[in-house]
Amino acid sequence: MNQLEVYEELAVEGVNSDSQSEASPAVVFEKVSKTFLGSSTQSVVLEEISFTVAVGEFICLVGASGCGKSTLLNLVAGLEEPTTGTVSRPGGKVALLFQDAALLPWLTAGENVELALRLRGVKRVRRRSEAERLLTLVHLEGLHSSPIHELSGGMRQRVALARALAQEPRILLMDEPFGALDAITRDVLHEELIRIWRATGLTIIFVTHNVREAVRLGQRVKLMASRPGRVIGDWTVDIRGERRIESPAVAELAIEITDELRREIRSHASGRE
């Protein structure tokens, strides 16, 4: 199977058409709050978060440290429970990508993908070819038996993406997945991610503290305030044509959002001790 066939196959499965994405919700947050109890204090990590992510939508969450972005993803992934409110995901199965590619170092690249297939219940005879198909999708054909430690950071993150796709998710959660990569690699992975999103019709919630990255990738960007974490801004990215990190239109919107973010950060200045 060559690459184009892989794309076509995925594109047929995809539901990334505009009419549908506006119709049905994939993830719904309803008055979600999350409080962590410390030894003497309790900290409110998320406060009354309410918003909806549509099926097939690519949404980016930006905010400074302590805005609870990662907690929000953990709630969607079911790794944590909200203190109050509800998180529902009518969109279907969820996969999560971490900042660290979090590949299991005792397995090869392909075996990492196969483990996800196996835990999903895919029969042994199909696993190998399925893993190779997914590695081909992220442009890592022929690297099934590569040890993880021989791969570059960008390659590891792509293996992690292939492993996430092996779970056949309908919703992909990404927790600063490119934060540790160099700028050149990150730039390429942005294009890669958009390509895969288009091909698969996945719903993507992408968390980052890099405003430009958010504008470069998302259809929508949500700005979160810190301590307690809450949503304070929502932008629809309406940039036509090719979008790149250097595009003036991307920069323009990024400046607007960054100004808002800085205003929010300044409001915490009095809290410094």
Place this chain on the structure above:
Amino acid sequence: MNSPKINPAVGDEVASLEAGLDSLGSTSGRHSAKTTRVHKAITTIVPSFIAIALLLLLWTLLYYSKIKPSYLLPSPIDIWHSLATLLNQGVLWSAVGNSLRRAAIGFLASVTVGTILGFSLVRFRLLRMAIGPLVSGLQSLPSVAWVPAAIIWFGLSDAAIYAVVMLGAIPSIANGLLAGVRHVPPLYLRVGRVLGARGFNTLRFIIFPAALPGYFAGLRQGWAFSWRSLMAAELIAFSPSLGISLGQLLQTGRDLSDMSLVLTAIFLILLVGVGFELIFFTPIERKILRTRGLLADS
């Protein structure tokens, strides 16, 4: 990185860009493995050979300088003769064989019990709190201290020897497993959950492979302790009914004030202990570390 079958589609700039980045960023095929391995073998073996040769030379010089009489300091040649005598009498193989058999049985029994104990400590918090410190403490108790107790319990028998060997090795193995599991990075557990592993699958696909290096370190230490404990037990629990063994060889040498026999026994004990390590543990450990990219030369 370019596989011969699938070329990046014409016009697919991302793919070729990635291929370029990948070949710049990955380390696969950067060195020729074969020459490295031969080179490595030579550089590791040659220095130790030179060291042994120098040691033998120094020893021989001391012998000929007559600082001590030869019944206190025999020459390497005397050791060789004593080894040849043992071989001719048929004592050598039965002594090595008996000790090695006891060590192997004792070690395997320790692995079984130690692994079960380790798993129980991992699994049951209350048990861990109750006897965890005791198990760690026992690790630092020289197992020779158990010899008198074992002899009182079991008499001068194989059972007494096995008891000492096991009491020496089990704490190391149980602790190794416990430490291995404790040091499993929480990130791997989260990955397991996200991938849908629960219960036994988490244990099988995430926790055990992640804990393997720690467990193996425990096994290795357990073997070293088994061997030491065995020698202590054989040396002290000395009885003709127990048959010939390396520890008994030591005791015989002492009784006869035969320094060459004593040194020969020490040499054999060292050889078997180190040999087992090199033949069995070192290759497995290297494999475990290499797959995980934890070996400096990989």
